[in-house]
Amino acid sequence: MREKVSAIVLNAINDFNETYGKQIPLELAEDIPLFGKQGVLDSLGLVSLVVSIEQTLEDELGVSLILADEKAVSQRTSPFRTAGTVIDYICKLMQEETQVCESPSH
């Protein structure tokens, strides 16, 4: 399941690049820095990307998650630092809801 989530997130980043003419380096895969000090996204970019990930999760896995709720925003280390941390965070949320994700690999 983690692989599926990973593919969805990386795909969403790819779509995001295409839609907004951005160049988030996909070759870095899960190490892509997203938001924060080294991040490539501004806050608006983050909103669009989160919306796109939420929609794909819903379309492809049939799960409806709110990724950027108070819980996520108030965490000391943001789950949106890198693609990998977003994937871990999604798996954690899905696990809490359905127990379907394997535990994160790192």
Place this chain on the structure above:
Amino acid sequence: MREPVTLITGTRKGIGKYLAEHYIDKGHLVIGCSRTEPDWRVEGYEHFQADVADESAVKAMFSSIKKKYGRLDHLINNAGIASMNHFLLTPLSTVQNVLNTNVIGTFLFCREAAKLMQKSGYGRIVNFSTVAAPLKLEGEAIYAASKAAVITFTEVIARELAPFGITVNTIGPTPIETDLIRSVPEQKLQELIKRQAIPRYGNVEDVANVIDFFLKQESSFITGQTLFLGGV
């Protein structure tokens, strides 16, 4: 040219029904919803039976819109309910119903619509308020407060959605003769109408005229505004 896709809430009767017919006549693909099935059908119109405050029903509706049309150009948040009562006599359940439909419903539809619209970098959203808010209509505390919330909500999200090419505006109708105001005593309505610059009932065409303006492509520089009818 492709037909615009226009979603209107509360289309079973009243203003919503008129707007559905109006935009079908203009060649839009119109999608509507209400809690109960309408007793009318027109070609080019698709109806969903959904309560605007039911998040899962709303999400299912948008998911189906996304699959079938792949885009959304216009959202008209017309569904609304009123309640006339002295606030000392108003049960909490009434307050919850009014807020659910008027505020939560508007929120849910704006959120889901904007997600679809931001993909194409274009969208027009029109929300519904009322002159009962600026005129501080006694006996309508909860209704007026819910519609004041719609104005502030619109003003804030207009800013948040501007970078995506989405405009959000509010129309504030005067009394219009629909079922919504049927239980309001005529004398109360006349008192209200007297406070307008142009003292007459509004009609559905007055509403459509304002919405036509907000929906125009050329209205891309107009957002976060509330337009009251009747000179209020």
